[in-house]
Amino acid sequence: MFCILFFKFVSFPHSKTYASLFLFQPGMNFGLNVGRRVLSKMRNRCPEFQACRLLRLLPFADSLLCNRFRVLYGLCGCVILLLFLLIGASGRFFESAVREFRSPPGTKLQTEYNVDSSLDLRSRTDVTTCTDWGAPIMWDGMFDPNIYDEHHKKMGSTVALTVFAIGRYLELYLMEFLTSADRHFMVGLPVTYYVFTDAPENVPGLHLLAGRTLEILPVKRHERWQDISMMRMKTIADAIQTRIRHRHRYIFCLDVDQVFVGRFGSEALGESVALMHSSFYNTPQERYTYDHNPNSTAYMEKGDFYYHAAVFGGTWQSVANLTESCHQGIMADKRNQVEALWHDESHLNKYFWLHKPSKVLSPEYCWNLLNGFSKEIHVQRLRWGEKHDDRRT
DSSP states (O other), X not given: OHHHHHHHHHHSTTHHHHHHHTTOHHHHHHHHHHHHHHHHHHXXXXXXXXXXXXXXXXXXXXXXXXXXXXXXXHHHHHHHHHHHHHHHXXXXXXXXXXXXXXXXXXXXXXXXXXXXXXXXXXXXXXXXXXXXXXXXXXXXTSSOHHHHHHHHHHHTOOXXXXXXXXXXXXXXXXXXXXXXXXXXXXXXXXXXXXXXXXXXXXXXXXXXXXXXXXXXXXXXXXXXXXXXXXXXXXXXXXXXXXTGGGTOSXXXXXXXXXXXXXXXXXXXXOSEEEEBOTTTTTSOGGGOOOBOOXXXXXXXXXXXXXXXXXXXXXXXXXXXXXXXXXXXXHHHHHHTTOOOTTTHHHHHHHHHHHSOOSEEEOGGGSBOGGGOOXXXXXOOOXXXXXXXXXXXX
């Protein structure tokens, strides 16, 4: 096709005019300039060619090159220019293709807030940074902490943090949990710690940072720790309706046997927030410990990730829906004399399977040192505390 067009242009009597009409003039000029430079370099570098009759005609190149030769040079120049353009375009294409190949699936982020559009999903090609439904998975290096902090300060965001300290949990974990939270949890934002305990008089006094308060809420103690774990869903749901909804936009619910060791900041805030379990984030899905008992309301054949009930959160409306739904499932199981495999965590995984979280926290936000070293974990923000066999007695 190109050869046919080329000979048409060369043989056509008004080829120069039509070449100009088809924007070949830039290519023609380019070809002429290249020709002049080549001939000039030949003369300078090869004195033997001084007598060359062609080189003597160099000053008269313009007159020598008739219309047909001008078109010839012009077409050659256009081809060279097109090659440069194609090389540049293909370079960008292949660069994009390589980055797309290296990036994990599900890179179409569905942002709930404008601030989430600042996330760089391709900064971590070693891990999955976005779910199939468009929720970001928060890893170190993906976000600018200052952007999130400034956004939530401007929006006047406030956060409630609930924690249960029952039995010896209060003595063993609460003090370190609260002091470390004051150093690392949502620094710069107003936070209220809601401590649910069966011994309010034993809660230690703390000197909290400005803008932080502590509220102690008495709860009934259950004989089994499994019942304590499961019934916290109803307790949190009730607290949201009576207190939290009137004071805070966001709420996080954490286990007390954990210690903050790094920034756990406003980047974690979202409509509905789940946490990847650190023991399952890089294991095949068939190893996830979902409840496979069809008699339980927590029954699941498959899921997206395995979520950890030690950390979950979101807006108060979202957490209210989650805790109420989990409580209803737990009570339905009790009526049928069934208990989910991992109690409230099994029900939480079922809820997030049916109602996808809008943001997923990576295992950085709750790391178990027993997992050992992992190259994907660049920073640890929250750690499991040392466990005690009699911790709830």
